[in-house]
Amino acid sequence: MATSPPASPLKSRDRLVATATKLFYANGINATGIDTVIAESGATKGSMYHHFHNKDGLVAAYLRGEANGWHEAATGVDDSSKSPVERVALMFTIPATAIATDSFHGCPFTNAMVERPADPAIAEIVGDYRRVMAEHVADLIGAKTTDTVVAQVVVLYDGGVTGAKQTRSAAPVATASAMAQNVVRAWLKTGRD
Amino acid sequence: MATSPPASPLKSRDRLVATATKLFYANGINATGIDTVIAESGATKGSMYHHFHNKDGLVAAYLRGEANGWHEAATGVDDSSKSPVERVALMFTIPATAIATDSFHGCPFTNAMVERPADPAIAEIVGDYRRVMAEHVADLIGAKTTDTVVAQVVVLYDGGVTGAKQTRSAAPVATASAMAQNVVRAWLKTGRD
């Protein structure tokens, strides 16, 4: 008789990743010691190094989670009944909302590449995230991933988020969103180019 | 008979800042210990803490230098005899060139805000840099700093540089440059909006 799927609400590995997600994003990866993550997650060192080869492993798991999280958020705010222009605008509400709630600390992928420039696993996950985003944008507007308009929207997204991080204001995101809508509108009107 | 303006090629304070500039940008601020900067600059700890209250002070001096450096680079590549559109394109050659020489590690201001999010001095210097950049762009195209077109070009600049950092490629900068030229062209044609 198993004592019910053990009272543990979450396996220790998942708790570690969840805590890392919170702390790494809010306080920075390098500024957050492994000991802090372990303590706050209620796990132990043995567990940590059982599941992850080293801190880089935990960081990679954290970043993969962020990539999934972005995709979920993007599909979550989407509304396929709306026009391409409106759907792109919806995508830009993701950073806009985050800034409003004050739990915004910039793009987790940019942050990770800045904090751990030498880690190839990070570069790979960031590449995956960017591919997912390009596909998502292409879907929203009915373009091919390789179309210029997709790269343009991505540049605007990056620019809006980076500007928001630097200025601690939502204005750059609003500017970027408006520009993205213009770009998509023009692309729809002139027929793909 | 002074032994000629002392053989020292550079005062120790300047050597510290120069070394910090190289190491902080290339390897990251937090990843570079004060001892390393001191050793590589040929200065000593006493000198370091004579000129700077703490590491934050050295970081601030480094970032101020980067802000000045950007302004010099921007005016250096500019050519006032060219058209507004061409002059904006010239500005985008700054990151494009840096990426080509492989000494590119992203935007120093973004990096600093990521690595030391709590330091108010950094936020201030970044704000100065952004004001300088906005004024520069406004000058290039004959706009007011508060015109929408200026904010648009800045968003594109940020987006190009961030994308380049994430992808380790110059493509986002090229995309951003082309978009900036389009935006300025449209703004000139329709007359300020």
Added chain:
DNA sequence: GTTAGATTAGACAGGTTCGTCTACTATTGT
């Protein structure tokens, strides 16, 4: 010439970091 600022050289304290290791226990699948 005297005084103040700049500099050298390095020891030192106090803290943090990551990762290893031992020894033991609980759960789970077969």
Added chain:
DNA sequence: ACAATAGTAGACGAACCTGTCTAATCTAAC
């Protein structure tokens, strides 16, 4: 019943970090 996986609890080492301090010298201005 047994073996493999997952976990607890915490000591520990070795490296690193920032910042202080002493004590002596060198330069420059006034």
